[in-house]
Amino acid sequence: MGIIQDSLDKAAEHTVTRPAPRTAPAQMRFLVRTAKGSTRAVAELLGVSQRTVERYVKAQIKRPRPELAARMEREVRRRWQPRVRERARKRAATTGGIVIETRARFGFTAAPGTTDDGRIRRITQALPPRYAARLFDAETAGATEQQLRDIAAEGLQEIYFKDRGRRADGLQVEFTDIEYVELDY
Known part of the structure; x- marks a missing residue:
C-alpha cells in the first residue's frame, strides 16, 4: 500500500x-x-x-x-464498524470535505519569469467535498498510489496554491518526495 x-x-x-x-x-x-x-x-x-x-x-x-x-x-x-465508517465517508464526500496535512516537495510549472524549483512545504488544508468524493471513488475503484497522489495534488493546487482560481492562473503542481500525509474527515 x-x-x-x-x-x-x-x-x-x-x-x-x-x-x-x-x-x-x-x-x-x-x-x-x-x-x-x-x-x-x-x-x-x-x-x-x-x-x-x-x-x-x-x-x-x-x-x-x-x-x-x-x-x-x-x-x-x-x-x-463498517456502517459508521461508510457514514463518515459519505458525510465527507457530500458536506464535510477532507483535511490534508502533509510535508512534501512541491514543484511547479508556471508562467515564464517565476521560479519552478521544488521545495519542501508543510501544508494543512481543508479540501472541499468534491475532492474527498474523488479520493474515495478512486480508492474504491482500486486506483494506484500515483492516481491518489494526483487527486490530492490537484486539490492542493486548486485550493491552496491557486486560491480557488483567484491567482496563479496556469500553475501546475507536482506533489513529490512526501515525508508524511495525514488525512482527516
Missing part, C-alpha cells in the same frame, strides 16, 4: 465510535462473526488451521504469536 492509501485507512479508523476488541479470543470471535460463522474462512484469511481458530474462539489459546497477533489486529481494524 502507499502513503495516501494508508492515510485514508487511518482516517477511517478515527471515525469509529467504540473501541475494537483487544484480546485475541475476542478478536477471533469478531472475525468469525463477520465471516458468518465460518471458522474455515477466518483460518484461510489469517493463514492458520481451522482448529487453531476454534481454540481461540473457545479461549483455549489466549496469546498468539506476534505475527498472528498483528494479522488479527489488522483484519479486525479493517472490518470494525
